[in-house]
Amino acid sequence: MSSAPRIGLFGGSFDPPHVAHIALARTALEHLRLDELHWIPAGQPWQKARQLASGTHRAAMVQAAACGEPRFVLDRSELDRPGPSYTIDTVRALQAERPEAEWFLVIGADQYLRLSSWRQWQELLLRVTLAVAGRDTAPPTLPPHDVSALPHRMERLPMAPIDASSTAIRAHLAAGRPAAELEPTILTAEVARYIDRHGLYRSPPTPEPARS
Known part of the structure; x- marks a missing residue:
């Protein structure tokens, strides 16, 4: 009998995605022995006040950053879902589609420290294994008291x-x-060419391209 697929979830604004994002994604692939890693650009990140580049641009840049690695998957779950982007909603939806999988949520140490501010974080802890990035020479990040409890x-x-x-x-x-x-x-x-071709992050902001 085959083992359950191991799937990582890597969310963020990716505005734009850069080499540190790619390094973390590759570390997660190898360290967690993942079959897939879903890059999930946020649709409406509720903890960010600034205006993001359009979802179309950010998805295209993630696709460019992830090219060449077949285990990387561009996941539009949050871009296509109306309203604020909550991780718990994304996890519920993806787990309902593939209940047989084992799920890992890839986050930074700073996000781990703020986890108790996330929507319905207690349920999130029951649904996924947290994969927390940290400097390889630093001591392990300790969770806040309410999470460690x-x-x-x-x-x-x-x-x-x-x-x-x-x-x-x-x-x-x-x-x-x-x-x-x-x-x-x-x-x-690939990402640099996309940014320069579309004139992203200039003033005034570049309009969103037409969807084909």
Whole structure:
């Protein structure tokens, strides 16, 4: 009898996706022995106040970042669902489609520390194994007291520090500098080309392209 598929969920605004996102995704694939890793661009992230690039652009950039790895899956669950994007809603829907799978939620250490602010986080702990990224030389991240009080499954994903952030990338581009200057250490060539081709993160914001 075959074992249950192991599926990772990797959510975020991906505005834009950069090399640290890719490194974490690849670490999760190998460390957790995943059959699939779903990249899930947020539709309406309720904890972010700023305006994001359109879902169409962010999905296209994730597709560009994930190219070449067949276990990476672009998942439009939150982009196609109206209303605020809550992880628990996404997990419920995906688990209903594939109840036989074993599920892992890939998050950063900062998200782990804020987990008790997430919608219905107690149910989330029952449904998934948390895969928490942390620097490979740092001590394990300890959960906040209310999270540690509940039994939950957690795997640590050892990561070397990577100096890349979406905020710094957007600032670079808002200053009128090309994305190509950031490859390959910050952006992949595919993502950089997409950003420059569409003029993303300039002022004024680039309109969303027509959906085919």
